[in-house]
Amino acid sequence: MLNIKNLKVAVEGKEILKGINLEVKPGEVHAVMGPNGSGKSTLASALAGNENYEVTEGTVEYKGKDLLDLSPENRAREGLFLGFQYPVEIPGVSMVNFLRTAINEQRKYKNEDPLSAGDFLKLMREKKSLVEIDSDLTSRSVNEGFSGGEKKKNEIFQMALLQPTLSILDETDSGLDIDALRIVANGVNKLKTDKNATVVITHYQRLLDYIVPDYVHVLYKGKIVKSGDKQLAIDLEEKGYEWIRQETGIEV
């Protein structure tokens, strides 16, 4: 479904991703791990189409299309979902208005009729229970006044509503306590099908106890230096990134 070939991305003129190769097939869960500054968020943002991230080389094929040629909104409408690391607060834009607009834009793209207000509210109620999100939160402005954990749950809530084909979760576990982590992971797991795929970007192995990956990739200084299965994550946790440096011979 997703085929990244030699992707190089620069931010403010500085090259962060130095040639990423990654292939994700439907039904798979991939974990991308790495220390701070390795380029994890850059990868997520570049795939989502953030214009501050400049693709200098490489290709990304998504569902047979050239992903890099699509605007951010079209990538989303094609089923790409980015779970932000730091979801922004948008005072004055109500959650309901935001979500209904997003859903209806998707439906319009697929030539479906928009959801009526009533049907949408019903859908919202259904999905709320998936991430145990407070009813109160959905009556507010987008992410306004939400705690870190609530913001992350809200990302998964949106994922449940939009039913993406490819979800990229950028450090979804950061700032979560163990209970919130379990709820978020549970939500992600419930949304898994054999037709969609998830790329979980994380710093810690902990999340991967709950969202079990099929493949683990270690991102280090802008390149994927090692790939393996879920055992790799456990090894990494035990031995640290120093071990990776030794294994791959990459100097600090």
Add this chain to the structure above:
Amino acid sequence: MDTKINEPTEAVKKYVSLYEDNAGDISNTSPPFLKNLRKEAIEAFREIGFPKKKNENYKYTHLEPFFNGTLTSRFFPRKLEFDLRDMFRCDIPELDTRVLLLLNGFFYKTEDESLVTQEDGIIYGSLKEAVKQYPNLVEQYLGKTADHKKDPLVALNTAYAQDGMFIYVPDNKKLDKPIQIINLLLSDDNEMVQHRNLFIAGKNSQAKVIICDHSLSNHLFLTNSVSEMIVGENADLDVVRMQNEHNHSVQITNSWLRQAASSNAKHSNITLHGGKVRNNLHVSLEGENANCNAYGLYLADKNQHVDNFTIIEHQFPRCTSNQHYKGVLDDTATGVFSGKIHVHPDAQETEAFQSNNNILLTRDAKMRTKPQLEIYADDVKCSHGATVGQIDENALFYLRARGIPHNEARLMLMYAFADDVISAIDEEHIRSRISDLVSKRLRGELSRCNNCALSCYD
């Protein structure tokens, strides 16, 4: 203030002699107090003249040139062969208000009476008629709040204005429904319009007024209006003004508000359209525990110019005031905000806040914002803040990353920006209508005056 005596400019001389030539028609029915007021006013106007370019308060909005054009001043109400209401209807069915019309500054009669006196003593209608029927009542208040001796625009209006709206709510009475004043401009040539409004809210009274300004023909209109609003002790006055004249118009509004102890006043000004707009709001808090909220929202594009000047005088202790103005400027539009808080020496425990936030959508749009605080008391809480920025890029990306197209996302954010000013409007149907108009305005769908049979050229 200039110390040397200035020779009146051409424009000043023109308006002084125009007044003198037509003084008969203007004031032949005016009682002595009003004749006197006009005399004082035209003298003051001759003496002071239009605000000079170097006048700090008019630095970015030089008004005199607008008065120089060929503008017709009319001294009689315009006679129409048709019912004005066929041409214009305020089409909010759920809006339950009492609608009063002004045509080019003169009261337009739609019922039998041009002035209604209710059984409970509430009076509303034509100011001209009120002067005739209740001269003593009008004399008590007219010209006592707006300063015609020092402010030349007020002076010019005081000399010329023959009609406008009069609302009187006696002590302890409440207006059962809001009064909606629709201010219409319609002419065969370029016209200058000056009308005068007088709203009096007695002790413990309550009144809600909505004013909508519209232009119905494609001529250049210059409006110089004055509204005096007197709020009695413990009274509550809520005024919402929606400015929707076309882009060839010049609109100068002078609103003077005087509040007694423990009174509440809210003044919300929504500028949707207009060529050049200058809104002067003077608020004087003249008793303890009075509260004033001044809100403004201006949406300007093309080459519109909107200048909001507000001053709140805290003369007594323990009063609170809040000025919250927001603007969105597009194309080459320009905006000005000058908000002054003046806390007099005895006004201890004053709480006065002011904020002005602006979004510029293009590199050419320009906003000038100037907070002014003059504080002479020592136990006060005052703050001011001004921001001029662009749309939050992160918020924009977030919306787009969820499939919302760029333009739609921008509109959502601009609307969200305007939201807190709109939310300050109490009356649900009016708020919802204004919310709707703002939404349309932001989408560029309000380029013609809504509800009217003619389409306005803009």
